[in-house]
Amino acid sequence: MPETADLSAGSEGAAEPPAPDAPDAAGESSALAEPAYRQAVVDLLAVIAYGEITAFERLVEDARLAPTLADTVELATMACVEFDRVHGLHGRIRELGGDPFAAMEPFKESIATFHAHTAPADWYEGLVKAYVGDGLASDFHREIAAYLDPATRDVVVATLEGTDHSQFVVDRVRAGIAEDPRLGGRLALWGRRLMGEALIQAQRVAADRDALTALLTGGVDRPGLDLVALGRMFTRLTERHAARMADLGLEA
Protein backbone atom coordinates (compact mmCIF):
# COMPACT_ATOMS: atom_id res chain seq x y z
CA MET A 1 0.00 0.00 0.00
CA PRO A 2 2.46 2.70 -1.09
CA GLU A 3 -0.31 5.34 -1.31
CA THR A 4 -1.26 4.82 2.31
CA ALA A 5 2.35 5.26 3.33
CA ASP A 6 2.50 8.53 1.37
CA LEU A 7 -0.71 9.77 2.95
CA SER A 8 0.31 9.18 6.50
CA ALA A 9 3.57 11.01 5.91
CA GLY A 10 1.99 14.47 6.03
CA SER A 11 -1.24 16.33 6.04
CA GLU A 12 -1.06 17.06 2.33
CA GLY A 13 0.86 13.99 1.22
CA ALA A 14 -1.80 13.11 -1.33
CA ALA A 15 -1.15 16.16 -3.51
CA GLU A 16 -0.20 15.32 -7.07
CA PRO A 17 -0.67 18.48 -9.14
CA PRO A 18 0.59 21.87 -8.01
CA ALA A 19 -2.14 24.01 -6.47
CA PRO A 20 -3.23 27.33 -8.05
CA ASP A 21 -1.30 29.65 -5.82
CA ALA A 22 0.01 32.74 -7.62
CA PRO A 23 -1.20 35.59 -5.37
CA ASP A 24 -2.73 38.76 -6.84
CA ALA A 25 -2.32 42.32 -5.53
CA ALA A 26 -4.74 41.67 -2.64
CA GLY A 27 -2.70 38.66 -1.63
CA GLU A 28 -5.39 36.33 -2.98
CA SER A 29 -4.67 33.63 -5.53
CA SER A 30 -5.32 34.53 -9.16
CA ALA A 31 -7.47 31.40 -9.40
CA LEU A 32 -10.11 33.26 -7.35
CA ALA A 33 -10.60 35.69 -10.27
CA GLU A 34 -12.14 32.76 -12.16
CA PRO A 35 -15.88 32.73 -11.29
CA ALA A 36 -16.21 28.95 -11.67
CA TYR A 37 -13.30 28.36 -9.30
CA ARG A 38 -14.72 30.83 -6.79
CA GLN A 39 -18.13 29.12 -6.93
CA ALA A 40 -16.49 25.74 -6.49
CA VAL A 41 -14.59 26.93 -3.42
CA VAL A 42 -17.72 28.41 -1.85
CA ASP A 43 -19.54 25.13 -2.56
CA LEU A 44 -16.75 23.13 -1.02
CA LEU A 45 -16.51 25.24 2.13
CA ALA A 46 -20.31 25.18 2.46
CA VAL A 47 -20.65 21.42 2.16
CA ILE A 48 -17.86 20.91 4.70
CA ALA A 49 -19.45 23.45 7.11
CA TYR A 50 -22.91 21.94 6.82
CA GLY A 51 -21.40 18.51 7.34
CA GLU A 52 -19.75 19.73 10.55
CA ILE A 53 -22.99 21.32 11.82
CA THR A 54 -25.00 18.15 11.31
CA ALA A 55 -22.17 15.98 12.69
CA PHE A 56 -22.27 18.17 15.80
CA GLU A 57 -26.04 17.79 16.18
CA ARG A 58 -25.90 14.02 15.68
CA LEU A 59 -22.99 13.56 18.11
CA VAL A 60 -24.84 15.47 20.82
CA GLU A 61 -27.98 13.43 20.17
CA ASP A 62 -26.02 10.15 20.15
CA ALA A 63 -24.30 11.22 23.39
CA ARG A 64 -27.64 10.58 25.09
CA LEU A 65 -27.21 6.88 24.36
CA ALA A 66 -23.96 6.90 26.36
CA PRO A 67 -23.87 4.40 29.22
CA THR A 68 -22.15 6.85 31.60
CA LEU A 69 -21.99 10.61 32.07
CA ALA A 70 -18.22 10.42 31.45
CA ASP A 71 -18.92 8.96 28.00
CA THR A 72 -21.49 11.70 27.32
CA VAL A 73 -18.89 14.33 28.18
CA GLU A 74 -16.29 12.72 25.86
CA LEU A 75 -18.74 12.66 22.95
CA ALA A 76 -19.94 16.23 23.60
CA THR A 77 -16.30 17.35 23.64
CA MET A 78 -15.80 15.74 20.21
CA ALA A 79 -18.99 17.47 19.04
CA CYS A 80 -17.79 20.92 20.09
CA VAL A 81 -14.44 20.40 18.34
CA GLU A 82 -16.39 19.67 15.13
CA PHE A 83 -18.64 22.65 15.61
CA ASP A 84 -15.81 25.05 16.29
CA ARG A 85 -14.54 24.50 12.74
CA VAL A 86 -17.73 25.98 11.28
CA HIS A 87 -16.71 29.55 12.14
CA GLY A 88 -13.49 29.46 10.09
CA LEU A 89 -15.26 27.93 7.10
CA HIS A 90 -18.06 30.53 7.25
CA GLY A 91 -15.48 33.30 7.61
CA ARG A 92 -13.74 32.23 4.40
CA ILE A 93 -17.08 32.03 2.52
CA ARG A 94 -17.76 35.63 3.61
CA GLU A 95 -14.27 36.72 2.49
CA LEU A 96 -15.10 35.32 -0.93
CA GLY A 97 -18.29 37.41 -1.01
CA GLY A 98 -20.67 34.52 -0.27
CA ASP A 99 -23.46 34.11 2.28
CA PRO A 100 -22.65 30.96 4.30
CA PHE A 101 -26.29 30.09 4.92
CA ALA A 102 -27.37 30.49 1.31
CA ALA A 103 -24.27 28.54 0.26
CA MET A 104 -25.12 25.61 2.58
CA GLU A 105 -28.73 25.36 1.34
CA PRO A 106 -28.05 23.12 -1.73
CA PHE A 107 -26.37 20.47 0.43
CA LYS A 108 -29.04 20.12 3.10
CA GLU A 109 -30.98 17.37 1.39
CA SER A 110 -28.04 15.07 0.62
CA ILE A 111 -26.64 15.38 4.11
CA ALA A 112 -30.06 14.92 5.73
CA THR A 113 -30.56 11.79 3.62
CA PHE A 114 -27.15 10.47 4.69
CA HIS A 115 -28.04 10.91 8.37
CA ALA A 116 -31.57 9.52 7.93
CA HIS A 117 -30.08 6.36 6.38
CA THR A 118 -27.40 6.01 9.05
CA ALA A 119 -29.22 6.68 12.33
CA PRO A 120 -27.33 4.64 14.96
CA ALA A 121 -29.43 2.01 16.71
CA ASP A 122 -27.28 2.07 19.83
CA TRP A 123 -24.27 3.60 21.57
CA TYR A 124 -21.73 1.48 19.64
CA GLU A 125 -23.15 2.31 16.23
CA GLY A 126 -22.99 5.98 17.23
CA LEU A 127 -19.33 5.64 18.23
CA VAL A 128 -18.38 3.88 14.99
CA LYS A 129 -20.25 6.48 12.95
CA ALA A 130 -18.42 9.30 14.74
CA TYR A 131 -15.03 7.66 14.20
CA VAL A 132 -15.51 6.45 10.63
CA GLY A 133 -17.44 9.53 9.49
CA ASP A 134 -15.00 12.04 10.94
CA GLY A 135 -12.05 10.06 9.60
CA LEU A 136 -13.48 9.81 6.10
CA ALA A 137 -14.32 13.52 6.04
CA SER A 138 -10.81 14.43 7.23
CA ASP A 139 -9.19 12.25 4.56
CA PHE A 140 -11.32 13.86 1.87
CA HIS A 141 -10.46 17.37 3.12
CA ARG A 142 -6.76 16.46 3.10
CA GLU A 143 -7.02 15.17 -0.49
CA ILE A 144 -8.92 18.16 -1.80
CA ALA A 145 -6.76 20.74 0.02
CA ALA A 146 -4.08 20.18 -2.63
CA TYR A 147 -6.34 21.68 -5.32
CA LEU A 148 -7.08 24.91 -3.46
CA ASP A 149 -5.59 28.40 -3.37
CA PRO A 150 -3.34 28.90 -0.29
CA ALA A 151 -5.76 30.97 1.84
CA THR A 152 -8.62 28.52 1.34
CA ARG A 153 -6.29 25.58 1.82
CA ASP A 154 -5.27 26.94 5.24
CA VAL A 155 -8.93 27.12 6.32
CA VAL A 156 -9.60 23.56 5.14
CA VAL A 157 -6.41 22.21 6.72
CA ALA A 158 -7.43 23.89 10.01
CA THR A 159 -10.53 21.65 10.06
CA LEU A 160 -8.14 18.72 10.35
CA GLU A 161 -6.75 19.98 13.63
CA GLY A 162 -8.20 19.91 17.14
CA THR A 163 -8.07 17.55 20.06
CA ASP A 164 -8.01 13.96 18.92
CA HIS A 165 -10.51 11.96 20.93
CA SER A 166 -10.40 8.93 18.70
CA GLN A 167 -8.51 6.78 21.21
CA PHE A 168 -11.58 7.01 23.41
CA VAL A 169 -13.73 5.53 20.61
CA VAL A 170 -11.19 2.76 19.86
CA ASP A 171 -11.04 1.78 23.55
CA ARG A 172 -14.82 1.70 23.98
CA VAL A 173 -15.53 -0.27 20.78
CA ARG A 174 -12.78 -2.83 21.44
CA ALA A 175 -14.00 -3.30 25.02
CA GLY A 176 -17.58 -3.77 23.76
CA ILE A 177 -16.49 -6.47 21.27
CA ALA A 178 -14.39 -8.24 23.94
CA GLU A 179 -17.51 -8.44 26.09
CA ASP A 180 -19.84 -9.55 23.30
CA PRO A 181 -18.04 -10.95 20.21
CA ARG A 182 -21.26 -10.86 18.12
CA LEU A 183 -21.07 -7.07 18.30
CA GLY A 184 -18.01 -7.19 16.01
CA GLY A 185 -19.99 -8.73 13.16
CA ARG A 186 -22.82 -6.24 13.46
CA LEU A 187 -20.47 -3.23 13.62
CA ALA A 188 -18.46 -4.49 10.61
CA LEU A 189 -21.68 -4.48 8.54
CA TRP A 190 -22.53 -1.05 9.96
CA GLY A 191 -19.15 0.34 8.87
CA ARG A 192 -19.71 -0.92 5.33
CA ARG A 193 -23.13 0.70 5.26
CA LEU A 194 -21.68 4.04 6.44
CA MET A 195 -19.07 3.97 3.66
CA GLY A 196 -21.69 3.00 1.05
CA GLU A 197 -24.11 5.77 2.06
CA ALA A 198 -21.27 8.32 2.11
CA LEU A 199 -20.28 7.38 -1.45
CA ILE A 200 -23.89 7.49 -2.69
CA GLN A 201 -24.41 11.00 -1.28
CA ALA A 202 -20.97 12.22 -2.44
CA GLN A 203 -21.79 11.08 -5.98
CA ARG A 204 -25.15 12.85 -5.78
CA VAL A 205 -23.50 16.11 -4.69
CA ALA A 206 -20.89 15.78 -7.47
CA ALA A 207 -23.62 15.22 -10.08
CA ASP A 208 -25.63 18.25 -8.88
CA ARG A 209 -22.78 20.72 -8.47
CA ASP A 210 -20.78 21.05 -11.68
CA ALA A 211 -18.43 23.72 -10.31
CA LEU A 212 -17.43 21.48 -7.41
CA THR A 213 -16.67 18.58 -9.74
CA ALA A 214 -14.67 20.88 -12.02
CA LEU A 215 -12.47 21.77 -9.04
CA LEU A 216 -11.19 18.21 -8.99
CA THR A 217 -11.01 17.74 -12.75
CA GLY A 218 -9.13 21.03 -13.31
CA GLY A 219 -9.59 24.20 -15.38
CA VAL A 220 -8.03 25.83 -18.44
CA ASP A 221 -4.90 26.87 -16.53
CA ARG A 222 -5.28 24.57 -13.54
CA PRO A 223 -4.22 20.98 -13.52
CA GLY A 224 -6.77 18.52 -12.23
CA LEU A 225 -7.27 14.84 -11.70
CA ASP A 226 -7.60 12.56 -14.69
CA LEU A 227 -9.59 9.36 -14.31
CA VAL A 228 -6.52 7.41 -13.26
CA ALA A 229 -5.66 9.93 -10.54
CA LEU A 230 -9.30 10.04 -9.40
CA GLY A 231 -9.27 6.27 -9.14
CA ARG A 232 -6.11 6.40 -7.07
CA MET A 233 -7.71 8.94 -4.74
CA PHE A 234 -10.69 6.62 -4.16
CA THR A 235 -8.30 3.74 -3.54
CA ARG A 236 -6.51 5.79 -0.88
CA LEU A 237 -9.82 6.79 0.79
CA THR A 238 -10.96 3.16 0.82
CA GLU A 239 -7.65 1.92 2.22
CA ARG A 240 -7.72 4.51 4.98
CA HIS A 241 -11.31 3.49 5.80
CA ALA A 242 -10.19 -0.15 6.05
CA ALA A 243 -7.31 0.89 8.34
CA ARG A 244 -9.76 2.72 10.63
CA MET A 245 -12.07 -0.29 10.78
CA ALA A 246 -9.03 -2.41 11.71
CA ASP A 247 -8.18 0.10 14.49
CA LEU A 248 -11.62 -0.62 15.91
CA GLY A 249 -11.04 -4.37 15.63
CA LEU A 250 -13.48 -4.68 12.72
CA GLU A 251 -13.24 -6.22 9.24
CA ALA A 252 -13.78 -3.63 6.52
Add this chain to the structure above:
Amino acid sequence: MPETADLSAGSEGAAEPPAPDAPDAAGESSALAEPAYRQAVVDLLAVIAYGEITAFERLVEDARLAPTLADTVELATMACVEFDRVHGLHGRIRELGGDPFAAMEPFKESIATFHAHTAPADWYEGLVKAYVGDGLASDFHREIAAYLDPATRDVVVATLEGTDHSQFVVDRVRAGIAEDPRLGGRLALWGRRLMGEALIQAQRVAADRDALTALLTGGVDRPGLDLVALGRMFTRLTERHAARMADLGLEA
Protein backbone atom coordinates in the same frame (compact mmCIF):
# COMPACT_ATOMS: atom_id res chain seq x y z
CA MET B 1 -29.75 50.23 44.68
CA PRO B 2 -26.21 50.63 45.97
CA GLU B 3 -25.54 46.88 45.84
CA THR B 4 -26.31 46.73 42.15
CA ALA B 5 -23.89 49.54 41.51
CA ASP B 6 -21.19 47.70 43.47
CA LEU B 7 -21.86 44.51 41.55
CA SER B 8 -21.53 46.02 38.14
CA ALA B 9 -18.26 47.66 39.10
CA GLY B 10 -16.23 44.46 38.87
CA SER B 11 -16.47 40.72 38.60
CA GLU B 12 -16.04 40.24 42.33
CA GLY B 13 -17.67 43.40 43.55
CA ALA B 14 -20.11 41.50 45.71
CA ALA B 15 -17.42 40.26 48.09
CA GLU B 16 -17.96 41.31 51.69
CA PRO B 17 -15.72 39.08 53.81
CA PRO B 18 -12.11 38.38 52.93
CA ALA B 19 -11.66 35.01 51.22
CA PRO B 20 -9.58 32.25 52.81
CA ASP B 21 -6.38 32.73 50.87
CA ALA B 22 -3.24 32.07 52.93
CA PRO B 23 -1.28 29.64 50.74
CA ASP B 24 0.41 26.55 52.20
CA ALA B 25 3.72 24.99 51.11
CA ALA B 26 2.15 23.49 47.98
CA GLY B 27 0.80 26.90 47.02
CA GLU B 28 -2.74 25.87 47.99
CA SER B 29 -4.84 27.82 50.43
CA SER B 30 -4.76 26.57 54.03
CA ALA B 31 -8.56 26.46 53.91
CA LEU B 32 -8.21 23.38 51.71
CA ALA B 33 -6.71 21.48 54.66
CA GLU B 34 -10.16 21.67 56.28
CA PRO B 35 -12.11 18.60 55.05
CA ALA B 36 -15.48 20.34 55.23
CA TYR B 37 -14.23 23.25 53.11
CA ARG B 38 -12.68 20.85 50.60
CA GLN B 39 -15.95 18.91 50.34
CA ALA B 40 -17.89 22.12 49.89
CA VAL B 41 -15.61 23.26 47.08
CA VAL B 42 -15.88 19.91 45.29
CA ASP B 43 -19.68 20.11 45.66
CA LEU B 44 -19.73 23.63 44.30
CA LEU B 45 -17.54 22.86 41.29
CA ALA B 46 -19.59 19.73 40.61
CA VAL B 47 -22.96 21.46 40.69
CA ILE B 48 -21.68 24.20 38.38
CA ALA B 49 -20.16 21.63 35.98
CA TYR B 50 -23.31 19.53 35.88
CA GLY B 51 -25.35 22.66 35.33
CA GLU B 52 -23.15 23.57 32.35
CA ILE B 53 -23.43 20.07 30.87
CA THR B 54 -27.22 20.06 31.04
CA ALA B 55 -27.41 23.66 29.80
CA PHE B 56 -25.33 22.56 26.82
CA GLU B 57 -27.64 19.62 26.07
CA ARG B 58 -30.78 21.76 26.40
CA LEU B 59 -29.39 24.55 24.23
CA VAL B 60 -28.54 22.11 21.45
CA GLU B 61 -31.98 20.54 21.73
CA ASP B 62 -33.69 23.94 21.75
CA ALA B 63 -31.58 24.98 18.74
CA ARG B 64 -33.74 22.59 16.72
CA LEU B 65 -36.68 24.92 17.30
CA ALA B 66 -34.75 27.75 15.61
CA PRO B 67 -36.54 29.34 12.65
CA THR B 68 -33.36 29.56 10.56
CA LEU B 69 -30.08 27.69 10.28
CA ALA B 70 -28.26 30.93 11.24
CA ASP B 71 -30.19 30.96 14.54
CA THR B 72 -29.33 27.29 15.10
CA VAL B 73 -25.64 28.09 14.62
CA GLU B 74 -25.82 31.03 17.09
CA LEU B 75 -27.43 28.85 19.76
CA ALA B 76 -25.03 25.96 19.16
CA THR B 77 -22.13 28.42 19.53
CA MET B 78 -23.53 29.54 22.91
CA ALA B 79 -23.90 25.87 23.87
CA CYS B 80 -20.25 25.07 23.10
CA VAL B 81 -19.06 28.07 25.12
CA GLU B 82 -21.00 26.66 28.10
CA PHE B 83 -19.65 23.20 27.55
CA ASP B 84 -16.05 24.31 27.26
CA ARG B 85 -16.16 25.49 30.90
CA VAL B 86 -16.73 21.93 32.11
CA HIS B 87 -13.12 20.90 31.52
CA GLY B 88 -11.66 23.54 33.86
CA LEU B 89 -14.16 22.72 36.60
CA HIS B 90 -13.45 18.99 36.31
CA GLY B 91 -9.72 19.67 36.33
CA ARG B 92 -9.98 21.53 39.63
CA ILE B 93 -12.09 18.74 41.18
CA ARG B 94 -9.33 16.28 40.20
CA GLU B 95 -6.66 18.58 41.70
CA LEU B 96 -8.58 18.45 44.96
CA GLY B 97 -8.53 14.64 44.84
CA GLY B 98 -12.17 14.23 43.75
CA ASP B 99 -13.77 12.26 40.93
CA PRO B 100 -15.81 14.73 38.85
CA PHE B 101 -18.44 12.19 37.85
CA ALA B 102 -19.01 10.86 41.35
CA ALA B 103 -19.09 14.48 42.59
CA MET B 104 -21.80 15.47 40.08
CA GLU B 105 -24.03 12.51 40.96
CA PRO B 106 -25.85 14.11 43.97
CA PHE B 107 -26.98 17.07 41.83
CA LYS B 108 -28.45 15.17 38.91
CA GLU B 109 -31.95 14.93 40.31
CA SER B 110 -32.40 18.59 41.24
CA ILE B 111 -31.07 19.80 37.91
CA ALA B 112 -33.14 17.25 35.96
CA THR B 113 -36.23 18.40 37.86
CA PHE B 114 -35.43 22.02 37.05
CA HIS B 115 -35.20 21.22 33.34
CA ALA B 116 -38.29 18.99 33.37
CA HIS B 117 -40.28 21.86 34.90
CA THR B 118 -38.90 24.43 32.47
CA ALA B 119 -39.02 22.70 29.08
CA PRO B 120 -39.48 25.54 26.54
CA ALA B 121 -42.67 25.29 24.48
CA ASP B 122 -41.18 27.22 21.58
CA TRP B 123 -38.15 29.02 20.20
CA TYR B 124 -38.74 32.20 22.24
CA GLU B 125 -39.12 30.37 25.55
CA GLY B 126 -35.85 28.58 24.73
CA LEU B 127 -34.11 31.90 24.06
CA VAL B 128 -35.38 33.47 27.29
CA LYS B 129 -34.37 30.40 29.27
CA ALA B 130 -30.84 30.51 27.80
CA TYR B 131 -30.48 34.21 28.58
CA VAL B 132 -32.07 34.27 32.02
CA GLY B 133 -30.61 30.93 33.12
CA ASP B 134 -27.06 31.70 32.04
CA GLY B 135 -27.26 35.18 33.57
CA LEU B 136 -28.56 33.92 36.89
CA ALA B 137 -25.90 31.21 37.05
CA SER B 138 -23.14 33.74 36.24
CA ASP B 139 -24.36 36.12 38.95
CA PHE B 140 -24.36 33.33 41.48
CA HIS B 141 -20.84 32.22 40.50
CA ARG B 142 -19.63 35.81 40.83
CA GLU B 143 -21.19 36.09 44.32
CA ILE B 144 -19.80 32.83 45.59
CA ALA B 145 -16.31 33.35 44.10
CA ALA B 146 -15.59 35.75 46.96
CA TYR B 147 -15.77 32.90 49.48
CA LEU B 148 -13.28 30.64 47.73
CA ASP B 149 -9.53 30.03 47.95
CA PRO B 150 -7.65 31.81 45.12
CA ALA B 151 -6.99 28.79 42.87
CA THR B 152 -10.63 27.67 42.97
CA ARG B 153 -11.81 31.25 42.58
CA ASP B 154 -9.82 31.55 39.34
CA VAL B 155 -11.52 28.45 37.94
CA VAL B 156 -14.99 29.73 38.87
CA VAL B 157 -14.30 33.23 37.54
CA ALA B 158 -13.12 31.65 34.25
CA THR B 159 -16.65 30.26 33.80
CA LEU B 160 -17.85 33.85 33.60
CA GLU B 161 -15.75 34.51 30.52
CA GLY B 162 -16.26 33.53 26.89
CA THR B 163 -17.91 35.05 23.89
CA ASP B 164 -21.00 36.97 24.87
CA HIS B 165 -23.83 36.06 22.53
CA SER B 166 -26.54 37.64 24.60
CA GLN B 167 -27.09 40.53 22.17
CA PHE B 168 -28.34 37.95 19.69
CA VAL B 169 -30.99 36.81 22.21
CA VAL B 170 -32.03 40.37 23.06
CA ASP B 171 -32.45 41.22 19.37
CA ARG B 172 -34.49 38.11 18.59
CA VAL B 173 -36.82 38.41 21.60
CA ARG B 174 -37.45 42.14 21.08
CA ALA B 175 -38.17 41.55 17.38
CA GLY B 176 -40.58 38.75 18.28
CA ILE B 177 -42.50 40.97 20.72
CA ALA B 178 -42.61 43.82 18.19
CA GLU B 179 -44.27 41.41 15.75
CA ASP B 180 -46.70 39.90 18.27
CA PRO B 181 -47.20 42.01 21.44
CA ARG B 182 -49.02 39.15 23.23
CA LEU B 183 -45.71 37.28 23.23
CA GLY B 184 -44.38 39.80 25.79
CA GLY B 185 -47.00 38.81 28.38
CA ARG B 186 -46.38 35.11 27.93
CA LEU B 187 -42.60 35.47 28.13
CA ALA B 188 -42.84 37.68 31.26
CA LEU B 189 -44.74 34.86 33.01
CA TRP B 190 -42.19 32.39 31.69
CA GLY B 191 -39.30 34.42 33.14
CA ARG B 192 -40.99 34.42 36.57
CA ARG B 193 -41.45 30.68 36.37
CA LEU B 194 -37.77 30.17 35.51
CA MET B 195 -36.68 32.24 38.51
CA GLY B 196 -39.13 30.44 40.81
CA GLU B 197 -38.00 26.97 39.72
CA ALA B 198 -34.34 27.97 40.05
CA LEU B 199 -34.91 29.13 43.63
CA ILE B 200 -36.84 25.97 44.55
CA GLN B 201 -34.06 23.72 43.27
CA ALA B 202 -31.30 25.89 44.80
CA GLN B 203 -33.01 25.63 48.18
CA ARG B 204 -33.30 21.86 47.77
CA VAL B 205 -29.58 21.55 46.98
CA ALA B 206 -28.71 23.77 49.97
CA ALA B 207 -30.87 21.65 52.30
CA ASP B 208 -29.30 18.39 51.07
CA ARG B 209 -25.67 19.46 51.05
CA ASP B 210 -24.58 20.76 54.42
CA ALA B 211 -20.97 21.37 53.42
CA LEU B 212 -22.05 23.58 50.54
CA THR B 213 -24.29 25.66 52.77
CA ALA B 214 -21.49 25.96 55.34
CA LEU B 215 -19.30 27.50 52.63
CA LEU B 216 -21.62 30.49 52.54
CA THR B 217 -22.25 30.68 56.25
CA GLY B 218 -18.54 30.41 57.18
CA GLY B 219 -16.35 28.18 59.35
CA VAL B 220 -14.42 28.41 62.62
CA ASP B 221 -11.70 30.60 61.11
CA ARG B 222 -13.53 31.71 57.97
CA PRO B 223 -15.99 34.54 57.92
CA GLY B 224 -19.28 33.82 56.21
CA LEU B 225 -22.60 35.40 55.42
CA ASP B 226 -24.96 36.17 58.25
CA LEU B 227 -28.70 36.25 57.53
CA VAL B 228 -28.61 39.95 56.69
CA ALA B 229 -25.77 39.46 54.20
CA LEU B 230 -27.52 36.41 52.70
CA GLY B 231 -30.67 38.48 52.28
CA ARG B 232 -28.68 41.18 50.52
CA MET B 233 -27.18 38.60 48.17
CA PHE B 234 -30.66 37.40 47.19
CA THR B 235 -31.76 40.98 46.67
CA ARG B 236 -28.84 41.53 44.30
CA LEU B 237 -29.62 38.32 42.38
CA THR B 238 -33.27 39.33 42.06
CA GLU B 239 -32.42 42.85 40.93
CA ARG B 240 -30.03 41.54 38.30
CA HIS B 241 -32.74 39.13 37.10
CA ALA B 242 -35.18 42.05 36.78
CA ALA B 243 -32.56 44.01 34.82
CA ARG B 244 -32.13 41.10 32.40
CA MET B 245 -35.88 40.80 31.90
CA ALA B 246 -35.95 44.54 31.14
CA ASP B 247 -33.15 44.06 28.57
CA LEU B 248 -35.47 41.63 26.80
CA GLY B 249 -38.34 44.13 26.97
CA LEU B 250 -40.16 42.08 29.62
CA GLU B 251 -41.62 42.92 33.02
CA ALA B 252 -40.00 40.92 35.81
